[in-house]
Amino acid sequence: MGATFSVGSRQPATVVGRIGLSVFFLFFAGIGSFVLIFLGRELLKSAQMYRWLRSECTILESLVEKGTSSGNPYVFRVKYVYGGDVEGRTGTIYRRQYRGSSTYDDAAALVRKYPVGARSMCLVNPADPGDAVLERESLWPLPFLLIPLLFVGIGLGGVYFTWKKPSARAASVPSPARGRNMGAGFFLVFALFGAGFLIPLFIMPAWGILRAQNWKAVPCTIISSQVRTHSDSDGSTYSIDILYRYVYEGKEYQSSRYKFMGGSSSGRSGKQKIVDRYRPGTKATCYVNPDAPYEAVIDRGFTADMLFGLIPLVFVAVGVGGFFGMRRAAKKAGSRGSADWLPQVKGEAAMTVTPGRAGQAVPVILKPGSSPLAKLIGMILIALFWNGIVSVFVTIAVGSWIKGKPEVCMSIFMIPFVAVGIGLLVGVVYSFMAMFNPRLRIAASSTTIPLGGTFSIGYQFSGRCERISRLLITLEGREEATYRRGTDTTTDRSTFAKIVLLDTTDPPRIAQGKAAVQVPPESMHSFNASHNKIVWSLVILGEISRWPDVKEQYPIVVTPGPAGQEEAV
Amino acid sequence: MSELMISLQEGRTGFRPGETVGGTVSWSVAGPPASAALTLGWETRGKGDTDSDIVNKILFDQPRAVDERAFSITLPEGPYSFSGRLISLIWSLELEVGEHTRRLEIVVSPTGREVELKSVS
Numbered sequence: 001m002g003a004t005f006s007v008g009s010r011q012p013a014t015v016v017g018r019i020g021l022s023v024f025f026l027f028f029a030g031i032g033s034f035v036l037i038f039l040g041r042e043l044l045k046s047a048q049m050y051r052w053l054r055s056e057c058t059i060l061e062s063l064v065e066k067g068t069s070s071g072n073p074y075v076f077r078v079k080y081v082y083g084g085d086v087e088g089r090t091g092t093i094y095r096r097q098y099r100g101s102s103t104y105d106d107a108a109a110l111v112r113k114y115p116v117g118a119r120s121m122c123l124v125n126p127a128d129p130g131d132a133v134l135e136r137e138s139l140w141p142l143p144f145l146l147i148p149l150l151f152v153g154i155g156l157g158g159v160y161f162t163w164k165k166p167s168a169r170a171a172s173v174p175s176p177a178r179g180r181n182m183g184a185g186f187f188l189v190f191a192l193f194g195a196g197f198l199i200p201l202f203i204m205p206a207w208g209i210l211r212a213q214n215w216k217a218v219p220c221t222i223i224s225s226q227v228r229t230h231s232d233s234d235g236s237t238y239s240i241d242i243l244y245r246y247v248y249e250g251k252e253y254q255s256s257r258y259k260f261m262g263g264s265s266s267g268r269s270g271k272q273k274i275v276d277r278y279r280p281g282t283k284a285t286c287y288v289n290p291d292a293p294y295e296a297v298i299d300r301g302f303t304a305d306m307l308f309g310l311i312p313l314v315f316v317a318v319g320v321g322g323f324f325g326m327r328r329a330a331k332k333a334g335s336r337g338s339a340d341w342l343p344q345v346k347g348e349a350a351m352t353v354t355p356g357r358a359g360q361a362v363p364v365i366l367k368p369g370s371s372p373l374a375k376l377i378g379m380i381l382i383a384l385f386w387n388g389i390v391s392v393f394v395t396i397a398v399g400s401w402i403k404g405k406p407e408v409c410m411s412i413f414m415i416p417f418v419a420v421g422i423g424l425l426v427g428v429v430y431s432f433m434a435m436f437n438p439r440l441r442i443a444a445s446s447t448t449i450p451l452g453g454t455f456s457i458g459y460q461f462s463g464r465c466e467r468i469s470r471l472l473i474t475l476e477g478r479e480e481a482t483y484r485r486g487t488d489t490t491t492d493r494s495t496f497a498k499i500v501l502l503d504t505t506d507p508p509r510i511a512q513g514k515a516a517v518q519v520p521p522e523s524m525h526s527f528n529a530s531h532n533k534i535v536w537s538l539v540i541l542g543e544i545s546r547w548p549d550v551k552e553q554y555p556i557v558v559t560p561g562p563a564g565q566e567e568a569v
Numbered sequence: 570m571s572e573l574m575i576s577l578q579e580g581r582t583g584f585r586p587g588e589t590v591g592g593t594v595s596w597s598v599a600g601p602p603a604s605a606a607l608t609l610g611w612e613t614r615g616k617g618d619t620d621s622d623i624v625n626k627i628l629f630d631q632p633r634a635v636d637e638r639a640f641s642i643t644l645p646e647g648p649y650s651f652s653g654r655l656i657s658l659i660w661s662l663e664l665e666v667g668e669h670t671r672r673l674e675i676v677v678s679p680t681g682r683e684v685e686l687k688s689v690s
Binding site (some may be wrong): 341477482494495498522527529561 | 586613615616617618619620622646647648649651653654655656658679680684686687688689
């Protein structure tokens with residue numbers, strides 16, 4: 001029996017570090033708790049109304065009044081009697097938290113729902129029969145409680161794991177499939193978040209515009225018109241408020257819908273010009289829905305501000321793309337065998353090369369890590385995402401200079417962000433130009449080569465390959481280490497092997513040829529864990545003067561074990 | 570006072586993939602432990618966040634306060650022990666007796682030595 005060995009255990013985090021982390025997580029949980037309590041109290045009040053008694057009521061009065069609120073200028077006024085003829089009481093509350101409607105049409109919809117003389121059901125507080133409402137508050141914000149709850153969970157969980165005694169050996173068996181499924185969930189939330197904004201900001205207005213193309217043109221009279229100002233701590237935004245009346249099939253209606261894109265935005269002068277065109281008492285043409293004549297609009301065309309509504313589309317695209325990408329990666333990771341530290345590579349059986357002998361590696365057509373089109377789409381999405389966000393602030397900054405009240409600090413602050421945005425646009429142009437590069441078709445003896453084995457390829461360019469002045473083909477091995485720094489995830493790379501298969505400036509040799517190389521037997525095989533990887537790849541570099549170079553990488557798996565005989569291509 | 574030991578045959582710490590690692594583990598703790606186990610696994614060290622995997626675990630039945638057991642574990646085909654500029658992959662045997670642990674690092678590679686990866690430009 002031989003020597004005895006002992007190895008020290010893993011170094012624990014310092015107490016000071018743990019206290020610091022705990023304070024951070026408690027702060028996190030505290031914010032979540034505060035929001036949770038605030039939201040919870042409001043929802044509890046709404047939920048309590050579900051215990052109120054239902055009572056038949058009769059509408060005595062129902063009309064739209066113009067209020068003083070800038071955000072909700074049209075108020076639905078209602079009066080109803082409830083509790084029967086004997087002890088009938090009068091109620092005037094439509095909904096407990098109703099303060100008014102942002103458009104006349106919304107308030108008018110309530111008048112249509114509760115017309116004078118109609119019998120309806122109202123809700124009566126059992127503790128105070130004099131307290132009644134026509135409708136109770138909705139509980140739809142209930143799912144939003146999950147957001148502060150998540151903060152609380154992360155905060156308390158963080159404190160628990162900060163002080164939890166670590167197990168002797170990290171029991172975190174790498175599970176790429178689980179990690180990627182979680183990633184898919186994240187991207188799904190991202191997409192839903194984008195869709196949540198895309199629907200009201202673009203799809204609904206666009207749908208309204210399409211519907212309105214068949215509406216009837218009717219003369220209308222402007223009752224009132226003004227630019228409404230909505231001010232808060234972030235500044236002021238403005239909205240158009242034009243109230244008009246029209247007659248359709250002998251009946252008079254009113255509406256305040258100028259166009260389908262609602263809400264308010266910065267920039268008063270443009271809205272003021274529109275309001276100036278529609279002064280009270282003037283005549284205009286509005287478009288009326290023949291199936292619902294109470295629905296009308298003055299401007300039924302697409303407007304430039306609708307393009308802002310497309311910004312959430314970037315979130316949807318990134319979310320959907322990420323979701324399916326992660327799901328596919330999870331499926332692949334989940335289907336791997338016991339040696340799950342070995343990566344998998346793309347490739348298809350070659351149709352133009354001789355298959356290997358039985359039991360040996362079969363030649364394959366290599367597929368690059370990403371196609372030129374995928375690179376272009378990726379660049380466009382990133383550029384759209386970045387520039388979409390930056391453009392909002394640039395618009396504000398430029399607007400401030402035009403108005404003569406320049407936001408100097410903001411303008412200077414935006415310079416590096418704009419520079420990155422321009423760089424991304426250059427990247428889009430570069431990727432687009434690279435689409436027209438000669439295309440490479442490359443067949444390899446196998447995408448799976450053992451250490452010490454011979455890796456041979458056959459290649460052929462299509463397109464204008466005479467533009468390529470030099471062709472360099474290398475087999476490269478590199479380390480990839482991914483780590484978190486604060487909230488950022490960074491990957492460092494270090495190349496440990498660079499073996500040249502071909503380096504030529506000879507045009508016929510560039511156009512097509514063969515090459516082979518032995519994988520160093522004492523090197524490291526491919527390795528694929530969640531954060532650390534050994535990556536082998538075939539790297540193609542075709543230099544083209546004054547044009548994007550041909551740059552392709554084809555992942556190769558180098559396996560452990562003895563080298564066998566590889567079939568030459 | 571507790572004492573845990575992992576002893577390998579012939580005192581070797583370098584092994585080839587697929588080879589069988591044999592030896593004994595012994596311990597002396599205050600009272601009969603709730604459990605005793607020997608695990609074989611690897612973990613990464615270096616710049617990246619840690620990845621690890623347990624590839625084999627031997628549970629020792631009815632462990633006594635002072636005990637000695639023989640073991641034999643067959644190593645898998647990989648991954649090899651290696652050390653590069655960013656990443657090192659370390660294989661180890663770890664003895665867990667109750668709350669006490671002892672760990673022994675080993676090398677798994679065709680040569681019995683760690684594969685060294687040097688950076689190239």
